[in-house]
Amino acid sequence: MTAAVASPPATTLAATGTRVPQDTPALVVENLRTHFFTKAGVVKAVDDVSFSVNRGEILGLVGESGSGKTVTGFSILGLVDEPGRIVGGRILFNGEDIAGYGDDRMRNLRGKKIAMIFQDPMMTLNPVLRIDTQMVEAIQAHEKVSRADALARARDALGQVGIASPEERLHAYPHQFSGGMRQRVSIAIALINKPDLIVADEPTTALDVTIQGQILYEVQKLARGTRTALIWITHDLSVVAGLADKVCVMYAGRVVESGTVDEVLDRPLHPYTHGLIGSVPSQNNRGQPLRQIPGMTPSLLNLPAGCAFRTRCPRADKVCEVEPDLTSPLPNREIRCFHPHLEGAA
Amino acid sequence: MTVFIIRRLMQAALVIFVMSVIVFIGISVVSNPIDILINPDFTQEEYERAVRALGLDRPLYEQYFVFLGNALQGNLGDSFVFGQPALELIAHRIPATMELAFGSLFLSIVLGIPLGVYAGLRPDSRVSKTIMAGSIFGFSLPSFWVGIMLIMIFAVELGWLPSTGRGETVELMGMQVSFLTWDGLQHLFLPALNLALVNISLVIRVARAGTREAALQDYVRFARAKGLSSSRIVLVHILKNIMIPIVTILGLELGSLIAFSVVTETIFAWPGMGKLLIDSINVSDRPIVVAYLMLIVCIFVVINLIVDVLYSVLDPRVRLQDVKQ
Amino acid sequence: MSPPANPKAAAAVTMAEAPAVGARAAPVQTPLRRFLSEFAESKVAVGALVVLILVVLCAVFAPWIAPQNPYDLGQISILDGRLEPGSESMDGWTFWLGTDDQGRDMVSAILYGLRISLGVGVTSGMIAVFIGLTVGMIAAYFGGKVDTVIMRVVDLQLSFPAILVALILLAVLGTGVDKIVIALVVVQWAYYARTVRASSLVERRKEYMEAAHCLALPTRRILFRHMLPNVLPPLIVVATVQVAHAISLEATLSFLGLGLPITEPSLGLLISNGFKYVLSGKYWISVFPGVALLITIVVINLVGDRLRDVLNPRLQR
Numbered sequence: 001m002t003a004a005v006a007s008p009p010a011t012t013l014a015a016t017g018t019r020v021p022q023d024t025p026a027l028v029v030e031n032l033r034t035h036f037f038t039k040a041g042v043v044k045a046v047d048d049v050s051f052s053v054n055r056g057e058i059l060g061l062v063g064e065s066g067s068g069k070t071v072t073g074f075s076i077l078g079l080v081d082e083p084g085r086i087v088g089g090r091i092l093f094n095g096e097d098i099a100g101y102g103d104d105r106m107r108n109l110r111g112k113k114i115a116m117i118f119q120d121p122m123m124t125l126n127p128v129l130r131i132d133t134q135m136v137e138a139i140q141a142h143e144k145v146s147r148a149d150a151l152a153r154a155r156d157a158l159g160q161v162g163i164a165s166p167e168e169r170l171h172a173y174p175h176q177f178s179g180g181m182r183q184r185v186s187i188a189i190a191l192i193n194k195p196d197l198i199v200a201d202e203p204t205t206a207l208d209v210t211i212q213g214q215i216l217y218e219v220q221k222l223a224r225g226t227r228t229a230l231i232w233i234t235h236d237l238s239v240v241a242g243l244a245d246k247v248c249v250m251y252a253g254r255v256v257e258s259g260t261v262d263e264v265l266d267r268p269l270h271p272y273t274h275g276l277i278g279s280v281p282s283q284n285n286r287g288q289p290l291r292q293i294p295g296m297t298p299s300l301l302n303l304p305a306g307c308a309f310r311t312r313c314p315r316a317d318k319v320c321e322v323e324p325d326l327t328s329p330l331p332n333r334e335i336r337c338f339h340p341h342l343e344g345a346a
Numbered sequence: 347m348t349v350f351i352i353r354r355l356m357q358a359a360l361v362i363f364v365m366s367v368i369v370f371i372g373i374s375v376v377s378n379p380i381d382i383l384i385n386p387d388f389t390q391e392e393y394e395r396a397v398r399a400l401g402l403d404r405p406l407y408e409q410y411f412v413f414l415g416n417a418l419q420g421n422l423g424d425s426f427v428f429g430q431p432a433l434e435l436i437a438h439r440i441p442a443t444m445e446l447a448f449g450s451l452f453l454s455i456v457l458g459i460p461l462g463v464y465a466g467l468r469p470d471s472r473v474s475k476t477i478m479a480g481s482i483f484g485f486s487l488p489s490f491w492v493g494i495m496l497i498m499i500f501a502v503e504l505g506w507l508p509s510t511g512r513g514e515t516v517e518l519m520g521m522q523v524s525f526l527t528w529d530g531l532q533h534l535f536l537p538a539l540n541l542a543l544v545n546i547s548l549v550i551r552v553a554r555a556g557t558r559e560a561a562l563q564d565y566v567r568f569a570r571a572k573g574l575s576s577s578r579i580v581l582v583h584i585l586k587n588i589m590i591p592i593v594t595i596l597g598l599e600l601g602s603l604i605a606f607s608v609v610t611e612t613i614f615a616w617p618g619m620g621k622l623l624i625d626s627i628n629v630s631d632r633p634i635v636v637a638y639l640m641l642i643v644c645i646f647v648v649i650n651l652i653v654d655v656l657y658s659v660l661d662p663r664v665r666l667q668d669v670k671q
Numbered sequence: 672m673s674p675p676a677n678p679k680a681a682a683a684v685t686m687a688e689a690p691a692v693g694a695r696a697a698p699v700q701t702p703l704r705r706f707l708s709e710f711a712e713s714k715v716a717v718g719a720l721v722v723l724i725l726v727v728l729c730a731v732f733a734p735w736i737a738p739q740n741p742y743d744l745g746q747i748s749i750l751d752g753r754l755e756p757g758s759e760s761m762d763g764w765t766f767w768l769g770t771d772d773q774g775r776d777m778v779s780a781i782l783y784g785l786r787i788s789l790g791v792g793v794t795s796g797m798i799a800v801f802i803g804l805t806v807g808m809i810a811a812y813f814g815g816k817v818d819t820v821i822m823r824v825v826d827l828q829l830s831f832p833a834i835l836v837a838l839i840l841l842a843v844l845g846t847g848v849d850k851i852v853i854a855l856v857v858v859q860w861a862y863y864a865r866t867v868r869a870s871s872l873v874e875r876r877k878e879y880m881e882a883a884h885c886l887a888l889p890t891r892r893i894l895f896r897h898m899l900p901n902v903l904p905p906l907i908v909v910a911t912v913q914v915a916h917a918i919s920l921e922a923t924l925s926f927l928g929l930g931l932p933i934t935e936p937s938l939g940l941l942i943s944n945g946f947k948y949v950l951s952g953k954y955w956i957s958v959f960p961g962v963a964l965l966i967t968i969v970v971i972n973l974v975g976d977r978l979r980d981v982l983n984p985r986l987q988r
Contacts, residue, residue, distance in 0.1 A: 077571055111573030118571075123564035128586045128660070137582075138572040189572065364827075486972040488919040490926045491942060491961045498949050498958075509950065605832035609923055613946075624927055627842040635842055642835065650830075 024095045026197045026229035027076065028052040032089035032099070034068075034075045043300045045071040045084065047253035050326075053246075055196065056227040058220065060244035060261065062234060062276075066297050068253035069233045073199045075099075076231075077116050078106035094196060112142040115190035117200040121182035125174035131185060132170035138189050157188040162218055180211035187215070191222060197229045204239065216243050237276055241265055249273050252298060252308035255326070259333040269333065269340035271313045307337070315339040354654055358647040365643040369636065370410050432633035436619055436641055441521040442512060443618035446610065447603045449525065449538035451596065454545040459592065461546075462553025463580065469558060477550060484547030489606055493540040493613040500536060508533050510615040537614040541607060545599050552595050556588030563587075589660050597653030601646045709981045716977030719970040726967050730786040737779035742934065753948070756955050769955040771944060777955060781963045784938040788964065791848065791937065792918035795855035800910050802856065803863025808898060810864070811871030822868070828861040833920060841929045851930050855917050866909050870902045877901075904982040911975035915968045922964055938964040 034046040046068045053059045063069045074080045076091055078101060091099040093114065098106070110116075118124040125134060135154035139145060145153075151170065158166035161184040174182055183203055190198050200219070204212040220243055223230040232244060240247050240261060248258040249270065257270040268274045275293035295312035298304060304311050306321040313320070316339070324336045428435060465474040501509035513530035515522040524530030560566060561584065569579045608620030615621070619638060626634040711717050729736065756769040756777075768777035810821040828836070840854040874880060875898070883897050924930035925939030926946075933940065938960045945957030 079567060079570060107570075107573050107575070109573070110571055116568075116571040118564060118568055120564060124568040126565040126569070126583050126587070129583070137574060137578065141572060141574045141578070186568075482972060482976070483969065486915060486919070486968050487965060488922050488939075488968065490923050490939075491964065494942070494946060494949060494957060494961065498954060502950060502952070601830075602832040602834075605835040608834065608838065609927065612927060623838070624929075627838070628928060635839070639839060646830065 025052045025054045025092075026057075026094060027231070028090075028092040029072070029076070030090045030092065032072065032075060032091065033087045034071050034080055034084055035087050036084035038083055041301045043084075044253050044303070045300060046075060048089070049248075049250070049253070049255050050089075051246075051248045051255065051258060053197070053229040053231060055229050056224055057246065058223055058230045058232060058244045060232050060234065060240035060247040061250060062237060062240055062247060063250035064235055064297050066252070066300060067250040068300075069250050070201055072250070073116065073201045073231065073233050076197075076199055077110055077114060078103070079110075079116075108142070111138055111195075112193045113195050114197045114199065115193070115195040117183075117186050117190050117198065117203045119202040120206050121179060121186050121203075122174065124186055125182060127174055129173075130170070131172055131174065135170070135185075135189055135192065138192055142193055153192060154188075157192045158185070160191065160222065161185075161188045162214075163188070179207050180215065183207060183211075183215060184218075187219060187222075191226070191228075194226065195228060197231070198223070199231045199233070201233045202235070203232075205234070205236070212239070219243075237265070249276070252300065252303055254308065254336060255334070256309065256337065257333075257335045259330075263330075263333060267341075269329065269335045269342065270309075270337050271315050271339065271341065272309050274341050313339075350658065351655065354651050358651050361647050362643055366414060366640065367410070369639050369643075432637035433641070435634060436622060436637050439617060439619045439622055440641075441523060442616060443604065443607050443611070443620060445523060445525055445534065446537055446541060446607050446616060446618060447600065449534050450542035450545060450603050451600060453538055453542040454549050454596065454599075457542075458546040458549025459553050459585075462550040463557050463585070463588075465550065466554040466557025467561060467580065469554070474554075478554070481547040481550045484543045485551075487543070489540060489544060490609045490613060492543055493537070493610055496536050496540055497613070507536050509536075512617055537610050537616050540613070541603055541610045544606075545596070545603065548595055548599060549592060552591050553588055556591055557584055560584045560587045586660075590657065593653065593656050593660060597649060597656070600649050604642070604645065706981060710977055713977050713980075716973055719973035719977075722966065723970040723974055726785065726970065727789065729782055730789045733782040733786045737776075737782045739776050739779045740783075742783070753953055753956070755953075756959075768959045769953075771941070771956045772948070777959050780936070780941055781938070781960050784936055784941050784960060785963055785967065787848075787931065787935055787937040788918050788921060788939070789967070791851055791855065791921050791931075792914050795852045795859065795921075796910060796914040796917050798852070799856045799859035799913075800863050800906065802860040803865075804867050804899075804902075804906065806860070807864040807867025808871050808902065811868045811875055812898070818868075821864070825861045825864050825868075829865065833858040833916075834923065837920060837924055838927075838929065841924060846929065846932050848931060848935060851921060851924065854924075855921060858920065859913055859917060862913065863906065863909065867902055867906055870905050871898055874898050874901045908975060908979040908982055911978055912972060915971040915975065918964070918971075919968055 029052070030050050032046055032049045033044070036043040036045055049068070049072055051059060051061075061069045061072065071080065071084070075086055076093075078098070080086065086099050089099065090097045093109070098109065101109075125131075132151060132154060135157065136147060136150040139150040139153060140147075154170060155166045158169060163169055163181060163184055169177075169181075174185075177185065183206075186203070190200075204215055207215070216239065219230070219232075222228070232240070234240060244261050246258065247261050247264050248255050249264070249272065250256065251272050257264060257268065257273045264273065265277065268277050272293070275291075278291045279293060293312055294314075298308065298311065306323050307313070307316070310316045310320045319338045324338050326334050326336050328334050329340060329342060461477050465477045468474050497509045500507045511533060513524045513533035514527040515524045515530060516526050517523075518526065525534055566579060566583060569583050574583075604620075607616075607618055608623060610616065611618045611621040612624055619641075622634065623638050625631075626638075734740065753772055754766055754770045756767060766776050766778070768781070770776055771780060806821060806825075810818045837854045837858050840857060841850060844850045844853065879897060883892075888897075921930055921937060922939030922942070925937050926943040928943065931937050931940060936944075941960035942957050942964070945953075945955075945960070948954075948956050949958075
């Protein structure tokens with residue numbers, strides 16, 4: 001599965017139009033905090049999250065619902081609505097901090113330099129508008145092109161994501177497509193302006209497993225081929241295993257473990273990651289009761305003090321009542337734990 | 347699409363037929379059907395002669411068929427007061443009432459939708475809360491009282507607009523219409539506003555609810571993620587989605603508009619069907635009442651049909667469902 | 672080397688740490704008390720309720736509060752006609768809101784008119800509720816053909832604007848209090864029937880209905896003891912607003928000259944009488960009854976709105 005890679009230019013355009021060196025990571029998130037100020041209290045949906053993604057690289061952001069992974073994605077695009085807002089940290093897109101950008105400046109980036117794919121394709125496409133309308137407007141919002149040219153690009157984009165007879169499909173309405181095809185359309189829309197970064201929020205969760213496989217394959221091919229940085233948000237470890245280069249595991253708004261996919265999955269250090277991997281039913285444990293992580297995700301309004309995983313962790317003790325910092329026990333690995341699984345094989 | 351229309355047309359015809367039976371039976375049960383067609387002031391001899399001449403001494407179902415036959419030919423009896431065919435008299439007044447009704451519809455759309463959408467986009471702002479409070483008033487105040495107030499304020503106190511009557515008319519397609527003259531518009535404005543007030547309130551509420559709901563939908567977020575401008579999001583994405591409930595409401599209410607025009611026409615002395623109806627009821631001119639009833643039924647049925655067709659145009663999901671059937 | 676995992680310690684920590692979300696000591700709240708306190712959260716609604724109670728009291732006690740009985744010809748004098756608000760009568764007391772063309776004191780006329788308007792509105796409302804309730808529950812409970820037939824009738828009736836139906840009925844029946852009440856009942860029952868049927872259908876699918884059915888309870892008992900209490904809340908909301916509509920409709924009909932006779936004028940007729948004087952500046956004959964009507968309708972609507980918000984299960988916290 002080798003994609004033809006065009007020889008990359010030596011520099012790339014940052015958000016403000018200045019040129020930055022090619023090897024600048026497409027996205028660097030530093031100590032991001034996004035809090036929601038609700039009547040019931042402050043919900044720290046994202047609480048000190050850091051990671052980076054290079055061009056052509058795929059980062060998997062893994063966590064349960066409530067772990068803050070989706071809010072992280074929205075924070076990058078500036079789509080966090082009241083009562084939430086970014087309260088700290090930096091988001092460096094091509095070297096520029098966009099965390100404080102107003103809506104106008106963000107609108108220039110959205111859909112053009114940074115694109116997002118959502119989870120449920122039925123509701124992300126407007127049911128009363130045709131596909132071509134929804135694709136052409138994505139182009140015309142950022143460039144002055146004629147409708148004919150825009151339609152041509154839309155057609156190509158549909159072909160690129162593997163939709164047959166794109167000409168007819170353009171005239172159709174979203175409800176005339178299957179779930180998998182709708183998601184392909186969403187991906188096509190995301191790619192249509194050749195963004196530097198795509199944030200994909202659980203795009204295959206609502207689809208059949210076979211379709212999921214196809215889409216994962218196509219997305220990986222496209223991302224590598226166009227050297228687009230891709231953040232794939234999911235709760236499903238197996239997706240990450242086949243797709244991503246790096247992975248960040250999130251729990252209760254914090255990154256608890258990160259590293260390359262191979263290393264993290266072969267040798268998980270954090271007890272949570274350990275539990276996640278251990279709970280995947282696999283052939284090796286035939287006949288044995290399924291292992292699970294005891295307890296439930298705590299409500300973000302009532303996090304336990306110190307390490308958020310403490311209440312469910314078999315290795316927790318008094319030390320864990322203080323929140324652990326990020327440490328790097330192994331090269332290119334980071335974890336947030338006082339008792340990582342540093343012994344031999346997991 | 348044609349199948350759809352034909353099917354609806356047949357349903358419409360059925361409803362009209364059923365209504366004619368109900369009207370006939372209703373009038374027969376409550377009062378002598380003979381009285382519909384014959385002036386009760388006749389002498390006994392004239393009365394009996396007329397009865398026989400019109401075949402009214404026949405059994406009821408025969409009479410009904412005569413009635414139906416006559417009705418289909420456009421003959422619903424002569425007015426006792428004016429001596430002319432009742433249907434003609436009413437039909438003559440239809441343009442005036444339609445002008446009023448459509449003027450109100452126009453105001454409902456032009457005022458109701460922008461106000462409602464604004465209230466939906468900024469639900470917690472002061473302006474929005476004022477709009478909603480206003481809509482409660484518009485909705486609950488009896489329209490005749492509002493009409494009186496409008497006359498009092500704008501015509502009597504301020505003298506800006508005329509208080510009664512219809513303005514100058516010009517001929518358009520064989521009908522007399524007044525909205526094409528400035529004088530006509532001045533006369534049309536207050537009554538149309540009066541009639542529209544309930545509608546405007548309803549449209550505001552529906553538009554607001556729809557906008558609020560639409561604004562929270564994923565496709566709006568997705569549109570923002572594509573980098574679309576807010577005006578495009580509101581005017582294209584949101585508006586198209588709320589048009590369906592709005593068209594429904596307007597369609598349902600158009601019938602009500604025509605009905606309530608009875609009140610508005612009375613207050614503003616507007617020479618439409620409604621005023622004729624009230625006057626006729628007050629002098630017991632029954633042929634006109636019957637003719638009005640049948641005409642109204644037909645109009646309502648037509649309106650329902652148009653709304654159904656509009657529905658399928660606006661919501662592609664409905665359109666395709668019918669085709670599959 | 673990490674210390675051996677101690678499940679007991681972990682569990683103890685969990686339990687000690689498990690926060691009691693919202694476990695403040697709360698007073699025992701019966702449904703009624705909770706309903707009242709939620710209702711009272713909107714000051715507007717409470718204010719409206721107070722005004723409404725006042726209005727009702729005025730209407731009920733009108734013969735005792737009003738300075739004169741405006742329909743006792745012995746008490747009025749045409750020489751007092753068309754006097755401005757605040758003028759003095761021949762007998763020395765003040766016409767606070769002026770007089771109409773017959774010399775009736777507006778305050779008294781309004782109080783008596785209020786009595787009639789409210790009386791007609793509430794009576795017709797109650798009868799219509801009773802009919803609608805019965806029909807709606809029957810339709811929902813028995814389903815099938817019974818349901819279809821009933822609902823066709825209801826739909827047909829509802830597809831015509833209330834005012835038209837009322838107009839035609841009154842044209843045919845003539846005037847009089849009983850005839851107005853009949854007309855209003857005919858116009859309203861269908862709406863109640865549909866609302867009741869809708870909520871009955873929802874209730875019918877719930878498990879307690881199956882349980883009652885399994886116990887082989889008689890139909891009447893199931894309907895009245897089990898389904899009715901659950902169907903009532905949305906009905907109460909609808910009924911409140913509908914009473915306002917009924918009052919408004921009656922006023923409109925009276926205004927058009929089709930409603931109550933001059934011997935028992937409601938607010939609508941008073942307004943109608945006064946209309947001809949508006950153009951000549953004697954506004955009080957029409958405006959004050961109008962304001963009374965307005966206040967009544969608006970407060971009923973406000974109370975009904977609040978009731979709806981409070982009783983709406985989807986908005987429950």
